[in-house]
Amino acid sequence: MQVNEYKPLIVAFCCNWCSYAGADLAGNNRLAYPADVKIIRVPCSCRVNPMFILRAFQRGADGVIICGCHPGDCHYTSGNYFTRRRMAALFSMLDFLGIEKERTRVEWVSAAEGAKFAATMNDFVQTVTALGENKRLEDLRCKK
Amino acid sequence: MHNNKYLQEEIIRISGVNPSKCMRCGKCSATCPAYDEMEYHPHQFVNMVESGDIEPLLNSESLYKCLSCFACIDRCPRGVQPAKVVEAVRLTAIRKKGANRMTADAVPAMVDEDTPQQLLVSAFRKYTK
Amino acid sequence: MRKCSLEKINLLFAEIAKNAELYLPTQQTDGSAAYKKWEEGSVWSNALNTVRSPKDFFFPQTENLMKFKTEGKSIEVVDTRNALDDFVIFGVRACDVKSFDVLDRVFLTEPVDSFYALRRSHGVIISLACQRPSETCFCKTFGIDPAAPAGDISAWKTETEIFFEANTQKGKELLEKLSALTEECDDTVVSEQKEKINKFMDKLPLKNVTTDGFGGGKTKELFDLPEWDELSQACLGCGTCTFVCPTCQCYDIKDFNTGNSVIRFRCWDSCMYSDFTKMAHGNNRLSQKERFRQRFMHKLVYYPENNDGMFSCVGCGRCLAKCPISMNIVKVMKKIGGK
């Protein structure tokens, strides 16, 4: 194991009904993924305000991922459809400002997809690690 | 069955048709006025293109029996557009042979007073590209 | 008086930049001018003035005051001030030079604002006389001579040369350091230029704007004039006028929680904002009319009242050019002046 290896900080917003349960299932099945991922529970992916995402980047996150129920399966019927549109618009805008598009992601993870949750997180951490530190949306005041 | 992937893709590309949308109802063939003249019928064109069984179609006279009346396109409940598949196969055959089946020079000889203009136009579209 | 050929101006800049950070109006991508740190290849803008005023140098838009480091439940106060290098601001127009006087009276009188004072002590101002005032200029209203700018060093530019005259000790010292690149000369050219500009000042459309009717002691007369309603009705309540103004000096003190510490900083504030000077009991100026009135009353009445009649407007014309709805101090002065 390397020392001082770069560890990204990943904030994952998970909807309570599908993705958070999917993350629990990953745990039940002992499917490992990096500890760099920290999960925040929200009732629905549509609760995630773009402000939260920017806030995470400001405070030092290197990647933000939003997980919700698969389209059509939203506990609240339509929440994730709004998420899909909002995040499509937001991500495209971040890309427009030249911010690495790989740092943001939306994934649909059902309560049964523990394996998908772990795989998604492994992949996302890998992607963000390859990008390195978030420089384009950082707030130097918040650096340690 | 000979599966010719290249030709299959080519025909799908030319026609712009997605044969897998076909749910095998046969309404195209049911509606086809040239049915009896054809060895392979509209629904077979769709099915055979879907399965990649192109060679028999290329060599079949059915290609030139299709009237291009587009009744099958109109009636198909799935929007598959069989006539476009037929036309694409026809075009592939023409290209393969490296020659148009009809040239402008040949037209006057075929014309007689009873031939409607529309037929000529339709024939020209069918036999050349 | 010393002069230098414009051909050598970059050498001169380089020489200044050897000992201090040099800032000069630089052309930006949108064509406007902004003070930028000089480096090899910087292009000195031809614009009459910068969009942002040079007050930034002494009173930046945001400035950290201190930091509270939190560790568990303990708090440690950290001084965030860094040692400051000397810097030179080049090409400050007469109006803006005057604005420093306005700011000085606020920040350098007791209690002295040590942050401002520190920056002020490290800065050397090389002013530059105006040759082509704009239609929005009305510095003369406030007794400013655009052809004879103050500052540590005054400068005049012609087609081919630039002339310098040191006004202060700081200025003299700097000019001496530049002696290799400059030569002694008389003031003929400069006098001519001064005369020409002074004559020209009478052609300016705003030459007749006067401060008559304003000044200390006018509060009661002006405060309740019905004209304020009309003047303020289109005001959007944005801070453009305030933030481009060289003399506006209000700030807000805020805390920013970084997660590991709290940074206490100050930042420009605008009396046009609805939350300006918000206090525990609420706001003391509740309508946009009151906020609008505050800004102009401050510049034209309250400030002179506390500062020996000195107005806190220097006639630079920035607000005239930048207000989204073209409402400005000139319109206010014309409407209610002399009442």
Add this chain to the structure above:
Amino acid sequence: MQKITREQLLAKASELLSNGTVSCVLGWGLGEFDYDVTPTIFKSVEELENGFVFNDFCGANFSKYLVNKTAKLEGKILVFLKPCDTYSFNQLLTEHRFDREKVYAVGIPCEGMADIAKVKAISGDGIAAIGSNGDKLTVTTLYDDEAIVIDTNEVLAERCINCKSKKHVAYDELMGEEGDVTQSNRFDEVARLEAMTPDERFAFWQNELSRCIRCNACRDACPACTCEKCVFDNPSSGVENKSPANSFEEKLFHIIRAYHVAGRCTDCGECSRVCPQNIPLHLLNRKFIKDMNEFYGEYQAGAEVGSRAPLVSYTTEDLEPGEVFNRGENNA
């Protein structure tokens, strides 16, 4: 040169004021120079005759004023709306921001408004007078004896070069001829930026946004930003922020500003018009508009009262957020 003249508008305003249809007129007020007009409420014919102007610099979009003015003033307000203003007008109605009954809207044709900065770029600073003659502006400066003649098309404001519509979508009465929705190239600049590499885009915006002084003019002039309290002004929102302390905060403000009006922005261009630092803020709004048009079908905010913006709507077939980046490759 506008097809409709000050005199025509003045006559209309005087008529409506005199016959009691309206109790006041929201119009352009005379300034110090020939280009600095101020939105003004005129309450009498006399005031109108003394102060009302209409020329090539009457760019301000009046729609937003209606939110506050209708709530405060008694009686009906006459408002003159250029075609692009009518979109904002409708959008505000969609959002129930003012009482339609209290407004008498007169649609007026617009040939595009001039940008004084572009005029000055040609004539130089120190403008003494600007006259209008056909499609030319005659600019007299303090420094030149002869007037400089400028083609109005050369100095059109950016938003007018890329005018999206000369057709009014709302009015009580229309003056002059009705125009059409125009085929504009308004997304070209967005497309040009999209074609850049992310590094180039980042550098571009870093440079543009670094000039921001957070004067809030873009927000306060925006007819879509009519919040009772902006999140950036509200300490209890947790994101209140008064000045851009660093480049992150510059971006935060402008991303969120554009995001909050996404789907509601009619692309009126006021944000860029009023920016003292000439930051092309409209490009951020247009990026959202362009994206949403491409992702979810053409939508023009304000074209219709009561229409549903793309971000408060959905279909089950929408594209995934991850797909927004490689659309180009698929289309190619």
Add this chain to the structure above:
Amino acid sequence: MQRVGVFVCWCGTNIAGTVDVVAVAEALKSEPGVVFSANYQYMCSQAGQDMIKEAIKEHKLTGIVVCSCSPRMHEATFRKTAAAAGLNPYMVEIANIREQCSWVHKDMLTGTEKAIILGKAAIAKVNLNAPLTPGESPVTKRALVIGGGIAGIQTALDIADAGFPVDIVEKKPTIGGKMAQLDKTFPTLDCAACILTPKMVDVAQHDKIRIFSYSEVTEVNGFVGNFDVTIKKNARYVKEDVCTGCGACVEKCPMKRIPNEFNLGMDNRPAIYIPFAQAVPKVATIDPNACNMLKNGKCGVCSKVCAAGAIDYTQKDEYINEKYGAIVVATGFNPISMDKFDEYAYNQSKDVITSLEFERLTNAAGPSAGKLLRPSDGKHPHTIVFVQCVGSRCESCAEKGKEYCSKICCMYTAKHAMLTRDKYPDTEVYVFYIDVRTPGKNFDEFYRRAVEEYGVKYVKGMVGKVVPEGDKLKVQASDLIANKQLHIDADLVVLAAAIEPDKSARPLATMLTASMDTNDFFTEAHPKLRPVESPTAGVFLSGACQGPKDIPETVSQAGAAASKVIGLLAKDKLTGNPCVANSNELMCNGCSSCANVCPYGAITYEDKEFRMPDRTTKVRRVAVVNPAVCQGCGACTVTCPSGAMDLKGFANLQIMAEVDAICK
């Protein structure tokens, strides 16, 4: 500032194996607000819970953080624990250090580090928690069923049998719906009337059921438990309570040539009519568009012959206001129009009919008294062609048909074919099909019987065109198996038309703020787990308004909807989820964005007068969230530009505090 207690659970070795629980408890001790921190082997055990209760009391805790397993596991447990100790249950936050930490990370160091961060996030959140109390609202113990077909009838009966009053609103003069028009029902071939009409009578006689026939719902306000509904009772010009249904008026009415909608226009009825013999209510109705008296003031025959004196030409539409606790939608279906299917010559020949018309044709109470005769000439048809999937599964012809499978056609066509062969063995019967879909108890057996026992000729392929020629219908079709084009001279062609939701459904959905799919079928709250509930609380779905259904399915769904309604009406008060949205009216712009994204219609607007900062008053439109209807998804909070809308329990500041804590 809160007084927070932190409780770190070992979960045996489940957590303690990879997380240094002691270190976690120690590290979290110094977080802001934390006044107590402890660790224990099993927090969820009685001893663990007692420890929490004790600490709450001893340290006067105002909030607790339990670092343990997933909140999906034990959040409810610890909330109860807190409540038992007098702490508001919503002052509990869980840091998930098992499923999302100890179980997925192998290394003690990283596990501990992450557990501390997760704990800090939970502490940051609980510091901003506020006590929440679920709202309560009373329940009006009365249900409304919209639609009086078999779905509505069954739902109403089930609810009424449970003891709750039910009102049925039916827009036709009688209840009974489509089933009343049917002849026999598959797969048992019982007569539809024989099984339906007793139920209709039950409805009529039930003391808990009121029938509003010839009526429509025009306005719905309120929310679950408290709906306020306006019902428009159309004037039928006959006093319902007086009419005996003797039929004298019907017999004597001189306006006899009005197409009879009950027989789908295949015969006529008078201007005053009773749709069919077993109608409920059995009351005459005057068709105002046909009655001479109502149109011109001339006639009055019915009034003269009515012994009971029930005719009232001056009757007006009546509006009734009633309160309901629950609403069941049972608006049913209709066959789609065949107008656009030119290829089948439906509009050219009377002998091309739809399956529903075929039902009437074979029904003993139908226009031909049950004899299968051709509508054109009354002759017995010898060759009958049935065409399936007419307009169903029709993707390309959205303007003509429907994309979906209508589900019931395969079975009723098999029924028609079988019955025809049974009664008239001399007829030749063809059924053209694309697929035969017969899942269902005894369904496939039924279909196979039609083929094997009754000799129905099933042909795989579609009919391409039907051309009337003389008294024959020339049918041109594909036989895909034989690879032949068939030409059949048919006497009768029967089209299995696709079915679509009733046209009244969409405006009704708008009134109910219930969501619909693009085909105008009502959307269920969850396709698997809540199939009879609409996402709008208190609105339930019964029958084909939710999707194509046959009778057995409809009846079972009707029963299911009824049981959901009973479950709701049995409650005296509804307790809501306290984590609901709420709007700060001082910041609200009234722009309607939030209402646009609310899937539950929980947001309404009202004009309110505000004192403005500049001392003036201003009337503004502001959003109001109904906490009884809001489910707490938070969609509104993000769409609100001013941030006026926030979600209790998951507030903007709370989530941002979590973000900050994780990122610091």
